[in-house]
Amino acid sequence: MQEVNKYFEDYNVGDSFTTAGRTITETDIVMHAMHSGDFMPHHTDAQWCATQPFKKPFAHGNMTFSISTGLCIQAEGINPHGMSYGYNKIRYPNLVFPGDTIRVKVTVKSKEDHPKHADHGLITEAKETLNQKDEVVCYAEHVVYIEKKNP
Amino acid sequence: MQEVNKYFEDYNVGDSFTTAGRTITETDIVMHAMHSGDFMPHHTDAQWCATQPFKKPFAHGNMTFSISTGLCIQAEGINPHGMSYGYNKIRYPNLVFPGDTIRVKVTVKSKEDHPKHADHGLITEAKETLNQKDEVVCYAEHVVYIEKKNP
Amino acid sequence: MQEVNKYFEDYNVGDSFTTAGRTITETDIVMHAMHSGDFMPHHTDAQWCATQPFKKPFAHGNMTFSISTGLCIQAEGINPHGMSYGYNKIRYPNLVFPGDTIRVKVTVKSKEDHPKHADHGLITEAKETLNQKDEVVCYAEHVVYIEKKNP
Amino acid sequence: MQEVNKYFEDYNVGDSFTTAGRTITETDIVMHAMHSGDFMPHHTDAQWCATQPFKKPFAHGNMTFSISTGLCIQAEGINPHGMSYGYNKIRYPNLVFPGDTIRVKVTVKSKEDHPKHADHGLITEAKETLNQKDEVVCYAEHVVYIEKKNP
Amino acid sequence: MQEVNKYFEDYNVGDSFTTAGRTITETDIVMHAMHSGDFMPHHTDAQWCATQPFKKPFAHGNMTFSISTGLCIQAEGINPHGMSYGYNKIRYPNLVFPGDTIRVKVTVKSKEDHPKHADHGLITEAKETLNQKDEVVCYAEHVVYIEKKNP
């Protein structure tokens, strides 16, 4: 990752970029179950899944979310002027199965002054994680606390 | 995990439980960086961290969030009547360093009928991940879509 | 995992429970080979396996045994009054292949006073790990050293 | 691993060898907890361990057992004439902590004809896993089903 | 990673860049030993290492080499016009211990026409992996087969 210097003023509502893709594999699902300790049968019991409408194990939403974050960071580089403030909304409207390839479309949704710190602002990014059929599999609103160049 | 059958009517605002604890290690941080592809220097460059106020690599927020989910699932078991609907807010008010032990306090914050599906409701749980000093290191509002016993 | 308080008196010969299921994947086999350093061709050389009666790589017995232990612990919770004493017999009567789903049936096989410690007893559990065809893939006799409520 | 051809007749009671050493790390314990799903606080909750006589997280017995098996296989190579039959006894008399280095001393304890198959015998190996202070941390009696050269 | 379009003509002898840093941990060494199956005592037997001049386990050269490659790719992005041709020299002049932070300095060392394909050339990059004391821990000469814009 390279350092990329961007200030509050450098972000405009509607700006958008899309990350590289990454294929989610059975290995990813097994490793996330192990690491998180989330062995819900939806993810790790293929026999039970076969009796359900979705038929086979699918990815943990939190894993899709974590990998989406990694894809964004690899695409954007390191911005020393910004810091994650949190998320205001996360939804998982479609399932991710082994073999699906995801990428993330990031759009600046809004920007506002910080209520208390005059030298910083808050940017809200809409992060849509899309699969190879362009379906949204994760939607997250990410708030970034970011320095102003000219406060 | 055991199956635990709980319906919308079985949840009351203010109900609360706390999970078992888990110590976050250097191994966890390295593995999350690898899996997510998020190699931000805050997590994987000890030399750079030594020049910063926080002094040493700390855990990715998303990893704390994922492990918190795993702790909750191990504590609650599998409820076939509920399904995660998403999150409305995630904040990381304090950092997690290797050696810190986290646990999650889950409290029913609110409950409401589902606007369209009369046989289901929505429960909002406040999930506070605490460290060994009882500081909140992750705060998440989790919405669960849950079947009514007597719609 | 939740704490579950059970004493020697709370176990009866013939008591039985069955754990949740977990599907064994190629990922599990590769990871166990790596971790244990057991790269026997039965587990990691598909070309050689194709020349054998079993045709393809199968799971290490010790991995099935370790995952069975994990399934039991997730089902039973943490009992602060008991402690593993060891195993008296382990057999692997059938092979486990990627895609097989295992669960464990635990039955109290016998109980006896501890020869030296009057305030403790020994419980022997028969642990049968079953696949989706109800074949036993691992049989273990587990001895638990456990506190008496009323010695 | 190299192929090593040994028959029933090539084993003598009292024969013994010792494997290379391997240091058990925090990483090993975290990875075994993840893989097995055994997140007992003895292994993954350092805060709770600090309140116990053993003071800090120790290795899962099953992991020591699995790694001991790997060390034996790397030392012995692949013998196409033998097959694991099971274990008759496993005990964990001392704890293994991160930083301890284990190795395995394998001794032929007994040998007998197979009751039904005249062309095979059963060898029982005593496998003592020792730490750097020569304390036994795992004791296992391993039964090997092995071809006779001259039945 | 972003796509970066560079042709043979865009590289000049002496061009240089340095990647982000990454701290090598005990976890990395344990995981590389597992994955490669290289359990040489230099990397995984702390007790034996304590008797040697280097005192404690150090990183496998091949792991430093692999992670150096990853650091370069994250810094350079994806160039669809180039392809790795191989390496002409790899040396490991200094050891890497847990806690060391490495980064890679890449310099274009030479460039030449491809002997057979007029539309491609060969670039040789000198890749110096440096630790936090600016010592070279891995030196590799990497040859890249790369398209010409104007053949």
Added chain:
Amino acid sequence: MQEVNKYFEDYNVGDSFTTAGRTITETDIVMHAMHSGDFMPHHTDAQWCATQPFKKPFAHGNMTFSISTGLCIQAEGINPHGMSYGYNKIRYPNLVFPGDTIRVKVTVKSKEDHPKHADHGLITEAKETLNQKDEVVCYAEHVVYIEKKNP
């Protein structure tokens, strides 16, 4: 691994051995991408690979190289009189896909006195990693610095 004592005089040009085999899996590729941080689409984006002549994700050359090293060490054991000096050439003439089984053929290619240290020599081994169709997938010239018995 067993200790094997071999001196400079014990190696003859043309000596050769072949290691055991190991099947490369999707799990290996995903884990190497994670560990190295090399998420090039050739290895982790199945959708993009489907548009390329090679059609599906293939193994990182560096991973094949690392696993080849592990196979050699398991075959050769630990020789306390030798030390890796580096590599003079690495090429990857064919791709490795999940399901391919590799083994390594090691041949002593040349030997020479060390220019400065009269008590040591240099052995160059040609390491050919072959797949199940006997195609070379990795070719490496490995230089070993090795003690003379009778300098």
